[in-house]
Amino acid sequence: MSLINKRAEQRNAEIISNKKVGAYHHMVFAAGDMAAYCRPGNFVAISVGGTGSSMILRRAFAIYRASDRGQYGGTIELVVAPHGQGSRWLTSLEIHDVVNIVGPLGTSFGIPTEPAAALLVGGGYGSAPLFGLAEVLKERGCRVDMVLGASSAGKIYAPLEGKRSVNSLTITTEDGGAGIKGRVTQVLPGLIDKHGSEIIYSCGPMGMLAAINEISSSLGLLHQCAVEEAMACGIGICMTCVIPVKDSSGVIKMTRSCIDGPVMDGAKVIWDSSRKVPQGTWGFNG
Ligand SMILES: Cc1cc2nc3c(=O)[nH]c(=O)nc-3n(C[C@H](O)[C@H](O)[C@H](O)COP(=O)(O)OP(=O)(O)OC[C@H]3O[C@@H](n4cnc5c(N)ncnc54)[C@H](O)[C@@H]3O)c2cc1C
Ligand code: FES
DSSP: OOOOOTTOEEEEEEEEEEEEETTEEEEEEEOGGGGGGOOTTOEEEEOOSOTTOSOOSOEEEEOOEEESOSTTSSEEEEEEOOOSHHHHHHHTOOTTOEEEEEEEESOOOOOOSSOOEEEEEEEGGGGHHHHHHHHHHHHTTOEEEEEEEESSGGGOOOOHHHHTTSSEEEEEETTSSSSEESOHHHHHHHHHHHHTOOEEEEESOHHHHHHHHHHHHHHTOEEEEEOOOOOSSSSSSSOTTEEEEEOTTSOEEEEETTTSOSEEEGGGBOTTSTTSOOTTOTTOOO
């Protein structure tokens, strides 16, 4: 049975920056030595609403960047979409406000032992963990190409400094407001062919990840994806985040995406379960 990320801790963190960038807020937190243990793909769970709030569930956010040096000691950066009540509360906070953070949580992206050609695919704020990953892959001598997609231009998060860590960046928008009109999956086969991609890393909505996995499976490519299943506790207790995944012996098990994920082997996820427990799943008697 998997356990919580052994580096996870809970602490109060001061907000040192909160800037609106397109549809998102880029937020920086003074997180002390927690930052030293964050790896691309890990996430944090933040308490929202303040003392006495009825919003008892923490909200999960992928770590965009973490640095263990600088003026504020360790910092953690997030890209937050003001979406529902909790994320709107978070993005409304000001510099010097303090939030309670649990992290780093979950699994991180695996890095190839030998230099490889990697294609990173992000949907919406799903691009957040990919820039830190791109830096690590580049340090390992990998070729790194990136595709970012969203419904419209304002929902693409592609910071200038991030662009420097990739060999090429392709943008797709469904309304054609920026880059190529359409979805990321339309451009993937051509880019894989052009760049000789050997491994795909992805993060974004589940439908997008499923469509990417169809392409990676048909071409026999490795696919590591960070799934975004709704999480109530984020620390392995409540079982709301389970998805069907094959284990190493091929048995399907309902697997907690907060503990065994969010980064998973795309080939092992049962993508077409339509949010039902598939027949043959371990322990299922339906
Ligand atoms: C691993 C991970 C990484 C994420 N990274 C980012 C990121 O980088 N940036 C970003 O903007 N957002 C990210 N999100 C989404 C972010 O957590 C959501 O915006 C947030 O959970 C919704 O909260 P809200 O305050 O916006 O909405 P609200 O409506 O106030 O909150 C909804 C709450 O209910 C819970 N919930 C909803 N449906 C279910 C369900 N079926 N079962 C159990 N609980 C449920 C949610 O988890 C949340 O706690 C991520 C989510 C996950 C799981
Ligand atoms: S979110 Fe509670 S077990 Fe995963």
